[in-house]
Amino acid sequence: xxxxxxxxxxxxxMTPMIDMTxxxxxxxxxxxxxxxxxxxxxxxxxxxxxxxDDPPPGRPxxxxxxDGTIVWKRRKLFWDGMDTMGRQDPxxxxxxxxxxxxxxxxxxxxxxFMKKEFDENLQKELVDDPILxxxxxxxxxxxxxxxMEVCTREGILIWKVQLAASEETPSxxx
Amino acid sequence: xxERRTNREFxxxxxxMTPMIDVTxxxxIFFIVTLKFKTLEGRLDAALPKDRGxxxxxxxxxxxxxxxxxxxxxxxxxPDPSTATQSRPEGRLLHxxxxxxxxxxxxxxxxxxEEVHRFLDKFDKEETPVTIDARKGxxxxxxxxxxxxxxxxxxxxxxxxxxxxxx
Numbered sequence: 001x002x003x004x005x006x007x008x009x010x011x012x013x014m015t016p017m018i019d020m021t022x023x024x025x026x027x028x029x030x031x032x033x034x035x036x037x038x039x040x041x042x043x044x045x046x047x048x049x050x051x052x053d054d055p056p057p058g059r060p061x062x063x064x065x066x067d068g069t070i071v072w073k074r075r076k077l078f079w080d081g082m083d084t085m086g087r088q089d090p091x092x093x094x095x096x097x098x099x100x101x102x103x104x105x106x107x108x109x110x111x112x113f114m115k116k117e118f119d120e121n122l123q124k125e126l127v128d129d130p131i132l133x134x135x136x137x138x139x140x141x142x143x144x145x146x147x148m149e150v151c152t153r154e155g156i157l158i159w160k161v162q163l164a165a166s167e168e169t170p171s172x173x174x
Numbered sequence: 175x176x177e178r179r180t181n182r183e184f185x186x187x188x189x190x191m192t193p194m195i196d197v198t199x200x201x202x203i204f205f206i207v208t209l210k211f212k213t214l215e216g217r218l219d220a221a222l223p224k225d226r227g228x229x230x231x232x233x234x235x236x237x238x239x240x241x242x243x244x245x246x247x248x249x250x251x252x253p254d255p256s257t258a259t260q261s262r263p264e265g266r267l268l269h270x271x272x273x274x275x276x277x278x279x280x281x282x283x284x285x286x287x288e289e290v291h292r293f294l295d296k297f298d299k300e301e302t303p304v305t306i307d308a309r310k311g312x313x314x315x316x317x318x319x320x321x322x323x324x325x326x327x328x329x330x331x332x333x334x335x336x337x338x339x340x341x
Contacts, residue, residue: 028205050216
């Protein structure tokens with residue numbers, strides 16, 4: 001009689017399993033760093049001296065794809081063959097300014113949120129926070145030079161530039 | 175009849191767990207799948223001229239080093255086996271194979287980085303400013319390799335030359 005009752009009454013206690021599952025979910029939510037979403041998929045060059053990067057929160061990241069396309073927060077700020085809208089480069093006078101969108105975005109959406117410091121020598125307010133240029137290893141260097149030039153434009157004045165590189169295994173080199 | 179009803183009311187109320195467990199597992203699987211582990215990336219610090227544009231101060235008496243990078247052989251853009259995946263066993267991303275860069279420092283030419291390393295080692299690292307002048311056709315990787323050597327040697331002042339050449 002008693003045995004029969006035990007047979008019919010097999011009930012799995014769900015509570016520990018649900019507890020574990022929730023725990024796992026919370027773990028994955030935490031590990032799933034949202035700042036990673038700003039990183040485009042590309043292959044960084046290898047550098048021995050690449051200091052380990054502890055990303056400061058809010059540091060702007062400019063991803064540069066092999067064809068020079070600049071992606072910031074999933075937004076394209078420059079691509080090859082972009083419309084200049086008739087703008088001219090403020091540094092190279094008389095040349096079309098293909099980087100107006102990058103310059104405008106940096107000036108209006110990035111620089112206002114960065115720390116500034118007044119430079120006595122130049123009598124100018126400079127940005128004291130760094131910007132990370134995260135370029136694919138095959139990117140022609142002229143595209144990165146252009147970004148650096150844009151960083152020194154009036155109204156932006158970012159001078160701390162970090163170049164992303166990976167401190168990887170020798171098997172990665174060729 | 176009424177007796178029966180009260181009996182029922184006192185019956186244990188068991189919430190239906192199955193949908194909740196389903197949803198929970200779904201969420202769990204979603205987070206596992208979308209998980210991208212923190213990629214370990216390094217960085218090299220550099221500084222841009224604080225004053226806008228290129229500096230045109232010629233009257234500099236101090237010794238300075240200008241590393242000019244020119245492409246000797248651009249190499250071939252081929253799939254990189256180190257980025258192989260199951261669907262693309264030959265490599266998902268491309269890299270240059272057989273690429274050669276010519277480094278010119280103060281009139282002497284070098285073809286590999288070990289020589290550059292040895293040559294630059296003679297300079298006073300605290301005082302000598304180094305300018306990396308990447309010419310036409312150089313890619314980011316070439317520049318990072320040189321920058322890596324310069325930083326490894328301990329040079330304190332590293333700058334990049336402007337690119338005012340015609341395209």
